Amino acid sequence: MNKKILEKLLSKDQKISQRKLAVDLGISLGKVNRDLFTLKKFEYIDTNYNITKKGKDFLQSNHPQRAIILAAGYGMRMVPINTEEPKGLLEINGESLIERIIKQLHTVGIKEIYIVVGFMKEHYEYLIDKFDVKLIVNSHYENYKNMYSLFLARNYLKNSYIIPCDVWFKENPFVNIESESYYLFSKEQVINSKWKVQPRGGVKKISSKESGDRMVGLAFLNNHDGKSLENLLNKANQIPNLFYNFWEEILEQNRKFILKGKIISSDSFKEINSYEELRDLDYNSSHLQSDSIKVIENVLKTDLNGINNIKVLKKGMTNRSFFFEHNSDKYIMRIPGKGTDELINRHNEFETYEAIKDLKWTENILYLNPNNGYKLSKFIKNAKNCDPNKLQQVAKCMTLLRKFHNSNIKVNHRFDLYKQINFYEELRGTTSAYRDYDEVKERVKKLRSFIEKNIKREVLCHIDANPDNFIFSKNQLYLIDWEYAGMQDPDIDIAMFAIYAMYDQQKIDELIQIYYCNQCDLITKQKIYAYIATCGLLWSNWCEYKQSLGLDFGAYSIAQYRYAKEYSKKVLNYLGE
Template sequence: MNKMSNDKFLVLNIINTKSINSQRKLAEETTFSLGKINRLVVELKNEKFLAENMDLTIKGKEYCSKQRIRRAIILAAGYGMRMVPINTEEPKGLLEINGEPLIERIIKQLHSVGIKEIYIVVGFMKEHYEYLIDKFGVKLIINSHYENYKNMYSLFLTRNYLMNSYIIPCDIWFKENPFSNVGSESYYLFSKEQVINSKWEVQPRGGVKKSLKELGDRMVGLAFINKYDGEIIKGLLNKANQSPNLFHNFWEKILEQNKKFILKGKLISSDDFKEINSYEELRDLDFNSSHLQSDSIKIIENILKTDLNGISNIKVLKKGMTNRSFFFEHNDDKYIMRIPGKGTDELINRRDEFETYEAIKDLGWTENILYLNPNNGYKLSKFIKNAKNCNPNDLKQVAKCMDLLRKFHSSNIKVNHCFNLYKQINFYEDLRNGQSAYRDYKTIKKRVFKLRPFIERNVKKKVLCHIDANPDNFIFSKNHLYLIDWEYAGMQDPDIDIAMFAIYAMYDQQKIDKLIQFYYHNQCDSLTKQKIYAYIAACGLLWSNWCEYKQSLGLDFGAYSIAQYRYAKEYSKKVLNYLGE
């Protein structure tokens, strides 16, 4: 019964809702040919859904009643990385088009066809959606893993509500209401627009096959799932839960089974909807949207003397450990806008950073800063063209980086703030506010702090140091080498920068010794080398605590965090053995 075709059900439902019993009027209503209408009516009569006078039989009425669409699921948990810079202030489901939030438009369209049971899966900025409970009577489902998994996990959380339900992305805008309160055959909505990131094509009768070309029909994201297919998809989601790596995929991944798409396809014109995936897509749909005027965009407009039309090709950069940044173009130049990341205010003194950039602005091998706010850390800089980060496994590049560090340290630039290593370890430890995940942390901390007198006795001079001197911050561009991102910089022993480079690159002892000799031009004495080992231990404990604090905010740095703790453990032992302790 659930396998009735869409065409047949369309005819049955029109007869049921509009009391039409003329085949000619049915043809006008459906735009089907008279011959097709005649065939469908004959089949419905033979299957006892229609009586001879074209009235619905009891069986037909019961069938139509069972096909009522009961509910809708809206997927709104995602971070929406491509919505930078907007997503620093509002989740993308609440972006406004013509003064109306996207998700409210979807809810109103559902309500207008009588669908009131609505589940919204939220995660990123979930609190911003809370008001919808009172305003529209929706139910919120919390996805706590939105940063790690894609929306297949969100759908898994709603697996018990899939039957006779719509699945809807929160970031889509439909010109006309796409929803109905009745449905028989499941479908997935595609656009007629051909795109490179789809491998599917909708066939004339609704079947979906793999495209033989490089392009396929654009996947819109909306689907209707009937009871029959809802049970199948629920089973597939339960199976995925046994292999959680599958949750790193979008939910459409489970619609491909045995190299076939398990739902029928339905096509919509690309003019009838807009998917809002980026700042520029929002701008193109509603130039006056209030969300286009984020703090970072206002800064760009003011500094570059431009407006919204002058900002193009916005792309989020790799999610950094401390900040979120995005790239954009203006005229023929390229820029990077830094937006401070989660918890950054606790970690970095922006006024100290401002002082550092003022002190180094004439060096010629730092980034070109156009704007830096000492209060909130927003930074606008020119993009370094033809750039590539230092490869820590390329010894020639590493040697050049150490020469630049040595040159910088020799310049004896001074600022009024210092980087107090041991004070920072305690500071990060207090920030994480709880017991360390490492069982022997207290023992290792005691060992690292035992190195402090040895380090302080052997500091020859203090100069401005980068502190965050990791390979990614050394940028090669043609014949020029830059050192960027001076957030942590302060007065310190220059040997600390060598240690920082080593532990960021996750070097073993052989590579660390090679790095030290690069900096010292093969003239490093044993005592200095042991002092650098001591810095490696202390800096390892510093960044281990930093990682634990960041993990408490929901960020995970994988192997990096354990590697830092291992440096603290292994190198504190090496130096204490050297000192005979």
């Protein structure tokens, strides 16, 4: 049944011939005859080709009235672009993805548009004035997937399109009349889809061994299905874990896909999920030239085509980094994370890397900017982090740490532990979330004189001696990421390793004896305990500051505070205080 004929008949101001319908709609006269016969059969028109009440009701109930654009996500795979602009505002041929979608919606008369924003939400604000859209703010975009975004827009699902912000359609995918609800699939076969569209539009679930039709992300919901999905989202709100899924998960009910499937060709759209996909679609896009890409081009003497296989590395506590390949080599580009400028002196870091550049067991630094913290380094192949629960690996890490300390490398800056505690307190700016914080801090302060009295020497220390920063690669062990390094007592690195590994006292004692080759005296052991308490308070404050920026480190945060509380008591008991 041709919906466009029905629309044409509704808007006619005079009798329209079958021939004129064929010309206006660009279809054959025979198809016009067949479609008119079907419309009469369903009683949408009468024998004189006048549209009936049933036909008008059909058009009304299947006329898209609004659209919801999902644009809250971080877009992890878009590094390095997503450090400067959210995905929806990436430009293709001089036009942002989201503006193109809005203009396509306007073409078919849809002006009621809701955009769910989160990451860099302020960048979308101008759309309110330019297109009279409404913004819905998703404050949980970092944790939940887009099902939560759709939940926030659940009141606008009836007769609505649902649209991802990162899809570029060659032709306008929206129309004035939709005959039924649907979800859009592509003919492309992919292994991460469990659905396949059948000839009549049904969507069949397939086995995990099969490839399914690619899910595009666009859908239309009529009045009935919009209400049904709203009810499902309200139920999902009672089970918050569901919000960790993409919204398409809710379309599976009782192992069945609740919408019809609609297929488009794979060359009629592009989903922009990565730097390389943007480059392939528009090589001249202004967003391809980020500061970090310019660094890579200059250092490696290459261009955009020489930067391939970009992948986000695990989101670190301090930085965002991405992996890429150039020719046959692999590299890591570090981009400082949120709030990092407050935490780290990049000029001190630069001095440290200059001091250790001749060591064979640190990362190979090709570029380090002391002003913005951008760092380009060679990727360590076949790498794995130290497992703190495997004593054989820990022993090798302590041997390397002892070797480093004995090299007596010096720099002109010092890591002042107590000064840093006060600094992090100032950064968090509010009272600590821990009710007995003042009492615990007072105990930690009492340890200072004991620590300073028993420092035997100061050398360059790593400070951030996290097991994750000890990297095994074949027969080589590396110690990487020297952001916090400075002059200090070598025993501080032992304490740092222990609290990062979240060791209990038995494992801490084993670690101390491994470093000291079973020759650690009681005073030194108690001093390391004192460092554990003091460093625990340091990182506890660091975590509270980071939490004020929206970052959460889970059990690690509480563990650091427990070290401060419990080990300050141990040492003060030993000292008889």
